[in-house]
Amino acid sequence: MTFKKITATLSLLLAGALLTATAVAQCANTGALPKAKLHRQSWQVGDDSASLILASSSTDPIVGMWRVQFLSGGNIIDQAIVHWHGDGTELMNSSRNPDTQSFCMGVWENVGGSNYRLNHYAISWDPTTSTTTPLGLASIRENVKLAKDGSSFTGTFVINQYDESGDLLATVSGTITGYRIDVNTNLTVLF
Secondary structure: OHHHHHHHHHHHHHHHHHHHOOOOOOOOOOOOOOOOOOOOOOEEEEOOEEEEOOHHHOOOOOOEEEEEEEEEOOEEEEEEEEEEOOOOEEEEEEOOOHHHOOEEEEEEEEEEOOEEEEEEEEEEEOOOOOOOOEEEEEEEEEEEEEOOOOOEEEEEEEEEEEOOOOOEEEEEEEEEEEEEEOOOOOHHHOO
16 A cells, blocks of 8 residues: 555656656747747847846836826816836826726837827726726827926827727827926825
């Protein structure tokens, strides 16, 4: 009986060892493995090695955290905390009710000098029904110009709200302003 238990245990260990021997994380090219495709936003590639890019590696002045305000027809339609990442992505935490979706993600590019174009999307939920009823995608496009001192930006935006079928429900446009948040920013300048 003991011999069967030992044999069974050793068989399981051997099977486990054989299965894990084929697992490869591919954090770097070992020569025998095909070269992995590394995403530019996560990795810095050189010679046959790769390393993580440090957050401070980006030199683009738009990168960082911002307090933004969207105005349309003189009315504030949204206020948010936005982070423009050095890899060309963006994340916005909107002042919208989280039940109707308060986060959206986007991509940005420098279109010359201190001018930037941003394209991001949010999944909207119908506020008049249960929060389990999706309304559709909202497309938010921004064109902003960074101030010379890098502490603020101004620009324009267009929000297109679509239903679940992709039909346009509404369009809102206006101006956007942003103020940089850094480690010394205090709460009073954010509101």
